Amino acid sequence: MMRWLTNVFRLGLKELSSLRADPVLIVLIVYIFSFAVYSVATGAKLEVLNASVAYVDQDRSALSGRILSAILPPEFNPPEEISASDVQKVMDRGDYVFVLTIPPHFEADVLAGYQPEILMDVDATAMVQAGNGSVFLQEIIAAEVTKFVSGNDTDSVLPINLVVRTLFNPNRNTVWFSSVMQIINNITILSVLLTGAALIREREHGTIEHLLVMPVTPSEIMVAKIWANGLAIIVAAILSIWLVVQTLLGVPVAGSIPLFVLGAVLYLVSVTGLGILLATFTTSMPQFGLLALPVLVVMNLLSGSTTPMESMPVWLQNVMQISPSTHFVAFSQAILYRGAGLSIVWPNMVIMVTLSAVFFVIALKRFRLTMATAH
Template sequence: MKQWLGNVFRLGMKELGSLRADPVLILLIVYVFSFAVYSVATGAKLEVANASVAYVDQDRSALTGRILSAILPPEFNPPQEIALDEIAAVMDSGEFVFVLSFPPSFEADVLTGRTPEIQLNVDATAMAQAGNGLVFLQQIISAEVAKFLSGEDSATTLPIDLVVTSKFNPNLNSVWFSSVMQIINNITILSVLLTGAALIREREHGTIEHLLVMPVTPSEIMVAKIWANGLAIVVGVILSLWIVVQVILAVPIAGSIPLFVLGAVIYLVSVTGLGILLATFTTSMPQFGLLAMPVLVVMNLLSGSTTPMESMPEWLQAVMQLAPSTHFVAFSQAILYRGAGIEIVWPDMVIMAALGAVFFLVALRRFRVTMATAH
């Protein structure tokens, strides 16, 4: 065992040296855990912001003016008036996300108790903004009509007192969500790419033959690649959470970062093993990239990091329980968002460890076959 650990350590140090000598991979790690996190968190917002609104006012009454004046920044840009025959053209061109059309005699019909219709055209290609913005506009219109009819500037008092408490993200700020989730997704991406690239690099540089004639076993080579590349990822994660998320973006971390790092280490065993497994089926970096890309896309999109697991078909939810990324996302969200302790997240840690052992053993078997063939 002492000899095995010594070989793993020395091979891992060699791997770190190879990584340090590869400026492209170093730049990739720095970019993924710095600018990529910041740009996605500040640019890919889920809430409504600066949505473009146009309107057609065939009534030109005090009520329509009141409604339009209530559509305010930062959710919406100031509404712009267009002609009735321009609605189709501006919607087709994507110039506006929302187009309101007030019919003639709108205010008079409201005052006489009729139910006039307001046409609201929505460009649903901007799906998140369209869905949330539609709700906001409906609330604005309903509130302004109620105030107009009551003659009061305060909203109509409801027979109930609804108290809304937003836990874990009181301001519903998407930066809090997207910054942390970007780091979680990047762990998966880099774990697969770095370990796979390490094996491909050995082949392309011809050093795999050197390893074959050395008194080392496939398990030592594989574990060395896992701990060396995993160490680089863990360091990048810790610095990204500290500098980018907490300092630059001012996002609070609710739970224990050491507990999160422990879970990330367990998770790294499975995804780095997956990277080596994929690399054994390829002979060059372009082939590896083409093979890894669809795997990573599926793992990230269906892990619960982008959309809730509950929104997926039940059969797909069951299938995704076999993916370690699903449990890592649940584990990470519980700790970093909700401040959960080990008494809550230990089942996910156990499942990640079990799946990691399976991925590691499968990858090790395939790696042994590959090395025997190369020899």
């Protein structure tokens, strides 16, 4: 056993040395845990921000002017007037997300007790802004009409007092969500790519033959690749949380970083094993990239990091339970967002350990077969 551990340690040092000598991979690690996290967190907004609005005012009354003047930044850009004949044209070109058409005699019909209609054209290709922005505009229009009819500029008194408590992200700031999720997703991506690239690199440089004639076993080689590349990923992830998320973006981390790191280590065994497994089916980096790409896309998009698991079909939810990324995302969100402790996340950790063991055994069996064939 002591000899096995010694071989694993020394082979792991060799992996770290190889990684240090590969500037492309070093740049990739630094980029994906720094600029990629910052740029996505600050650039990809889920809330309504600077949505473009145009209007056709066929009434030109005090009420229509009041409605248009209530559409304000930062949610919306100042509304721009267009002609009725240009509505379809600007929507086809994607110039505006929203176009409001206020009909003639709108104010008079409202005061007469009729129910006139305001037409709202929405460009739903801007899906998030279209959905949330439509609700905001409806609320603005309804509030301004109510105040105008009542002659009272204060909010009308409702028969109930609705109190909303937004937990874990009080300002509903997208940066708080997307920055942390980028780190979680990048751990998955790099774990697969680095370990797979390490095995492919052995083949392309001809060092796999050297390993075959050395007194080392496939399990020692595989475990060495897992701990060495996993160590690099974990260190990069911790630095990213500290320097980029907490310091640069000012995002608070609610839970225990050591507990998150422990779960990430358990998770790394499965995804690094997956990277080695995929690499055994390929003979070059281009082949490995083409094979890994669809796997990573499915793991990230359907893990619950982009959309809640509850919004997926039941059969797909059941299928994704075999993916370790699903449980790692739930584990990480519970700790980093909601401050959950071990008493809450231990079921996810047990599942990750089980899946890690399964993936490791499958990858090791395939790796041994590949080594025997090469020999």
